[in-house]
Amino acid sequence: MKSTGIVRKVDDLGRMVIPIELRKTMNIDKKDPMEIFVEEDRIILKKYEPACIFCGSAKQTSDFQGKIICQSCIDKMETELIK
Template identity: 60%
Template sequence: MDSIVKISGLLSKRVEGGGFVKSTGIVRKVDELGRVVIPMELRRVMGIADKDGLEIFVEEEKIVLKKYEPACVFCGSASDVHNYRGKAVCKECAGEMSKFVS
């Protein structure tokens, strides 16, 4: 049975795994090119700026958008990642590589 509660002024629905999905009450139509506009207020609240990348996932019958966080090409970590010649490298891997440079 679904349970609906109010969290931070938004209606939230408990989902499998114990988490909540927040309902914004916003409905957008898909245009003829397949685009959907994410409202400015929602982008501001979620910290999504112009030109930010979004990853697209599919979970069962849901489309999930997640703000893209570059991950280290060597270890996959998304923590303390810097761009080096177009590649994402974390501080730890950069330190490991520096041991091999004389």
């Protein structure tokens, strides 16, 4: 993990600001959803990417009745339905 040398304090509500330089570098815009992970003693923030509910792929996804499904899984389901 690369250190940026940037230190931020957590405010009274538990918030902290991600510096604009990092947001620009990571292509994070206002209102972008972020995922929060915990790994041992680390908190990891990652820009949220919708992923397929079946295989976890984030490539070529579509929304079907509020669920994200990738094209590969759609093709597999179509093949199974045709049988």
